[in-house]
Structure formats: structure tokens, C-alpha cells
Amino acid sequence: MTHESELITGRCPPVAAVYNARNPEMLCSSSRVRWAWCLLILFSQVAIASDWRRTEAQLAEKIAAITGPGVVALVVTNRSSISPSEAEGIRRGLSASLSDSGVRVFEPDQAAATVRVTLSESLQNYVWVAEIQQGTNDAIVAIVATPRPDSAINPQSSPPLTLHATQLVAQPEPILDVAILEGTPRRMLALGENAVTVYEFKDGHWFPGQPIAINHDRPLPRDVRGRIILRKDHLFDAYLPGMICRSTNASPLGLNCSRSDDPWPLQTEDFGVSAFFASARNFFTGALVPGIGQQKSAPAFYSAAALPRAKYALWIFAGIDGQLHLLDGINHQVEAKIHWGSDLAGVHAPCRQDWQVLAISAGSGTDDSVQAFEFADREPAAVSQSLQLNGNITALWTARGDDSATAVFRNSETGNYEAMQLTLACGQ
């Protein structure tokens, strides 16, 4: 029986590899991120250059088969997304490959034939076309094609001074939340729509283990959201719309999932406030358990951040009505002038007395940025630089310990979901 990954090998890329396999890009600390990107770029360019050599040789062989040994003029035109410097390298490589095939490249007035090579591309391939003109005969066309990579590697901008982003994992499938288990070795839980994957940190990289499947007995809503909460009596609970999965204590790790409308913890467990999530939507209904002081509900909201004060906590809700709602247990204040996105997370930088809220920029069609604010006198004041991302945030949750947040954004160029840890550092 043919496996599904084999069936398209004749002319299409293997399908199973596209929609089944994970493609984790494992990166660790922020300083290493840059090195990792550099190495990745270096390796990718070496790999591409190697591919070019093979394609150059293939095209040179085809050209030589048409012209035979002799002298030709070579004109290379680039109408693809290949960079001009790469195109120049390809021209040189092609000349060398032609020489290996007995075809020497000279000026047109000394050449018996003119070879016009156009570097083109289609949806799936780089397509190189050689039009070989010998005398007044019709041009003869030779074509070679090599697959285009799914996406070019695009390094993130440098980490800012105070708001640090540490890359954790990147993959084509959505990541809903990530939780790091400190210890030896360090482990990380990544919640997806259909599985929880346990990663292990070794030699500076996160290595994925076998995913633990989450079976759904009804469709998930669009813009699926989910949260992992680390527990004391068992490893973790995973919250998904209309469902809770509790990790088993046995080894190997398993999940017991069941339909549930139990409220999801807001911020971290330490705050003791939970909220009901609409099981067929992407927001919280607004009903709070047990509530904030005398307030048992908030307007329906996408996310919430708690900023503890001396005698109370100020809760900020990003409402589905597009407004920020500030609740302190007694008062409900609506902020209509603050243009933030729908995801907020409360964090506490160790060197500051006040807590901070991480907020993303609003807008559509453009990449998001994250920035930390403090709410002195209920007016937000930026306390960090704006960290520009290469895509739109899809998840932002406070991490256990409240000193960091996990964020997931969808890279607008690669299409991958990238999870990262956001921390606020002082004095940098």
C-alpha cells in the first residue's frame, strides 16, 4: 500500500510533509537568537548555493547538448525574486559549468551562438530558461526548474533594551499557549489545537517529544484560543473552548479531556479570578468567578490584565466592543481613547514597584508591536520601547510567576506561528 507521502512524488511536493509534519525552529535565549539566525541564514545560503550549482550544471548540460563544444555569448537576465548578487553568482557559476561541458563563454562578436538565460519563477519553482540562438535559425529553448523554498528566513529585529523577546519555538500549526517548566532538564509545554507537545531543552535547543493528542468531539471555533495552567497537584490543565484537558500523573504523560464550561483562570492562579469563555467564540462572556470585589461581571472581553495596588487590584479588560474597561472592585471606567489591540497581559518587572501591562498595537494588515505600560492615575504611560514583531499576535498570556508573558505571533512572511517569552529587564 502506498503511503500518502509517496503519492505525489511524481510531480508534486509530498503532501503529508506539508500538513502532518511539524517543523519546529528551536531557538533559545535572546543573545543566541541573533547567532542562531545568522547561522540559519548562513546555512540556508550555503544550501541554496549548493542547489544553484546543481541547477547550473543541469542547464549547462542542456545548453551544451544543443550547441556542442565551442564558443558562446552568455546573457543572464533576472526576472525572479533571486537577489541581484545571487543572480551574478549564478551567471558566474553557469559560465564555469559551461566550461566544464566544453562550452567557452566569450564576447558576442567572437561567439558562434548567443545563449540568453532568464532566471524566472513560477508559484512552485525557480524556472531558468535558456534561449539558444545559432545563426538565423529559430531560437531553441532549454528549461530547468528547481523548487522554491516555502519562505525565506527573515531575521527578527534586534531585541530592544528593556522589553526582551526570547524565541521559543516556531511551527506552521497554531500555538495557543506555551508554559516553561524550570528544572533539569528544562521542559516546555506547547498547546496546539489538537495536541500538547512537550519540548526538552538540550544543547541550546528545544527538542520536541511525541505530541499528546487532544481529541475533539465537536468543531473548534475559528480563531481558536487556549491556555495552559501549571498546577501543583498535577502537571497542568489545558483550557480550550468548551473543553478542559487534565494531565495524568502517570508516565508516559497523558491527557484526560472532557467537555467543560468551567471558567478559565485570568492572569495567573495567584489572583484567584476566573472567567467563563464562550465555547463557540473567541472571547470571554464577562461572567467572573468569584468576581472582582463587588463586581461579578465585566463586559464580554478578549483578554484581561491585573495590576495589583496597595489595597486592591486594577483589572483592565479589552472588551469585544473595542474599548478598554477598568474595574477595581467598585468602579467601572471605560477608556475610549486608548488604541490598543485585543490582547493584554499583566507582568511585574522585579525592579519596579508598579505592575505593567503588555499591550499590542491595534490595526489590521500591518504587523503588531508590543509595549509595556504602567497605569499611574489610570492613564497609561509607556515604560518600555515598542517591540516590533514580524506579524500579528495570536496569543498573549501572563506566565506563571507573573514576571514574564508568553506571546505567539504569526510571522507574516513565513506564515509560521512563533512563540516567545517576553520579559521586562531594568536599566538596560
Add this chain to the structure above:
Amino acid sequence: MPSLAESRPHYGGTLRLAVKEAPETLDPVAAGVPASLSRLVFETLVALDDRGRPQPLLATSWQSDPGSQRWRFFLRAGVSFHDGAPLDSATVAASLRNSNPEWKVIDAGDMVMIETESATPDLPVDLALTRNSIVRRSDSAVKLSGTGPFAIAQGDAGKHATLTANEQYWAGRPFLDSVQIDFAKNDHEQMLSLDLGKADVIEVAPENIHRARAENRIVITSEPEELIALVFAHDPRSEDEIHARAALAMSIDTAAVNNVVLQGGGEPTGALLPNWISGYAFVFNAAGSNAAGSPAAANPAAGTPAFGNMNHARQERMQSKHLPVWTLGYDPSDTIVRIIAERVLLNARDSGITLNLSSTANSDLHLVRIRLTSSDQHVALAELAKTLQLPPPRIGDGSTADLYSAEKVLLQSHRAIPLLHMRRAVALRPTVHELRMLPDGSWSLSNVWLSGEKQ
């Protein structure tokens, strides 16, 4: 100015569309049904991704025997039609038999098996064509039910349709509550609807893309995909006729047609497939006449259009001893086709070829516009050949070089003269988010959401 907390998609709201087409039905098997609309209701076993590669939809995986004549498609579990019936292999097989009577389709448990008389390595890609959507037909085949993100709630054939969100959609309920479609709206009516806030999304004709952008409307365009071509009713009957057809091809100034008539809304071409699909179309642009076997215009520099070259056209025409007088048919209700037909007539006259315009079906050649049905290069070429009534292309081992050879053979039949590939476009209100236009010109609404709407 964006309002706050708007970056996460909103559920709810009604998306209002105004389109030019006036289909009597959304049945994907029927001719003339807009694929973008049909796909809201009906789904295929396989979908193509942005690169034209097959991906699972109603089938989760598939296998073929080594000869690619027998395929097995394993069905997604837990999918229901809008009428509540579960997706099963019997319904899928019946649907595929209806759209492909020449296939032997066998239902077997959680899969369907398809057997074809010849090797079909492209079958998964074929199954992504809209006409292969899975349709459940009941009540004497009048009532149609699909599995897509929206269900037909109300329809007034050719005038109006209302679709409502499929709450049980297997890939997640769509953000929108409903979609209202107004059919048969001309370009002016559509633009007016958008400006008056009566429509959220409208189609923009290629010739209006430039203006719509200049007037600061939000416009999304496809790659150049819709082929405008002259198609002869029969093969050439003599060498003279071959020269005459080549002369006609060279005489047409497609760059001027694109710049003046289409306002840059397309791209001149000498190829059937656009370059973004094949990667080699520019070869035919430079040597379109070469493909037609003409020595007169051989060897232009790569990428330099050989069209509108009156000297070459006259040289070619001189080689034809008996110049025919042809009737050029076109659809008079299509304004842009009529204007292009008039241009073709003038260009031909300048090169000494006589054309008479005709709106009847009995013409020597026709000016046609043909939309791309697939972003897969092999299936796209095969479908174009079928529509142009050309012989099926023989693509050999499936390489790009083989595809080029197959397309060259089609062009060397002298039956079709490709002129332009036109872009498709939609304009939308700023409240519409995540509307994607695929390279082949179809648009996807399944992830669209509206801001400023109450849930």
C-alpha cells in the same frame, strides 16, 4: 483611525456582496457559477494552497496505485451536510459520478476509490476544481446541500442570495453570521453600492482598478489570470492561412490595448498560461510568432513583446498569396471585449488583413475571455485547452520543460492567439478584514470578519 481592541477577529455581522454575475444556481456543476461564491457552500475533497499544491479538505489523505489509475481518498470524519446528513462515501461517490460520468467511483467505508481509464497523476488537483465539489442532492436533485462554512438560506435566482453561517462547520463556525449577495449588478451599480455603504465588497473590472485605487478605495487584486485570446473555429487549411494567422497575431498592439483600454489592468502575453504559473511565458511573449512557426519575427530579445510590430506583420502577410477575409465574433454585451475587438479590427486592417465584426456564433474566429480554473500549471493548461477546444496537452513526465513543450504544441496548432492576461480585483470597505484573493482570482471569505459590528 483604528478603534481600540480590534486586532482579534470579531464574530457576527452580515457581509454584503455585489457582483456582476447572475447565476441561476450555486450548483458547482452548473456552468457560469462563480467559484468564489460556490465555495462558500460547497467543498471539494482537496484544496490547493497558495502555491497551487494539493492539501486536504474533505479528504484527509489519499493514495494511488503505481499506475495512477486507481486512487483512494479517505474522508474526513465528523463532517455533516447543511441538511444534517453525515458526509459518507456513498454521497461523495454519487456526487463525483455526477460531475465525472467517465470515472468509476466506488464507495467503500470511510473512503472512495476512483478508477480512470488512463493514468491520472493530477487527480488530487483535479478534485480541487469547483465542479468536483461534493453536493448532496435530494428532492429529485433540486435541493442542494453542501458542507461549506455557509448554507443557502434564501435565494432568488439570478438576483439575490442569502447565506447563513454553518454553526456545525467542521473547520470552525465562520466569523460572519451571514452573507448577502446581490447578483447582476453592473460596474457602476457596484461602485455606487460601495460608496453608499450598501455593499461591503464589490468586484472591480480590470479597466477600473487604476481609477479605484486613485480614488483611495481599498482594492485587492489577483495575479494576471483571465486570458483574452482570439480563437479560430477550425485548424488552418493551408500554408497561406498559417501565414495570415501569424500576421494577425503580430499586428495586434497588445501593449496599447493593456495601457489604453485596460488602464494597465492586465499583461500582454503570447502564452496561454501566465508567467506566475509557468515561469516561462515570456518566451512566447518574445517569440509568439515563433511559436506559430513564423521566421519573420524570430529572435527578438527575451521579454520584448513581438506584438504590434507592423513591419513583421506585413512581412508575414506578404507570404500569404490569398488573404482571407474573416469574421470576428465577440460578446456584444461585454463592453471591454467589444472595445478590444474594435482595436483588433483596426490593427489587422493596418497590416492589410480584413476582419468583419460579428456578434453571431458562426464566426471564423472569436474573441474570448477565459478564467483560470486552477493554480496548478498542468490542470490549468488542460482546462484552458478544453475550453478553447484544443487537443488535450501531453505533458510527459510533468517537468516544466515538458509543460513548455506541451504549451508550444498547442500554440503551434495556430488555433489560438493569446493576447492578454487580466487581473481580477475586488474593492472593500475598511470594516472588512481577512478577505484573501488567491492567485487564480478566486477569493476566500471563510475567515472574513467585520469590525464595528455588534456581536
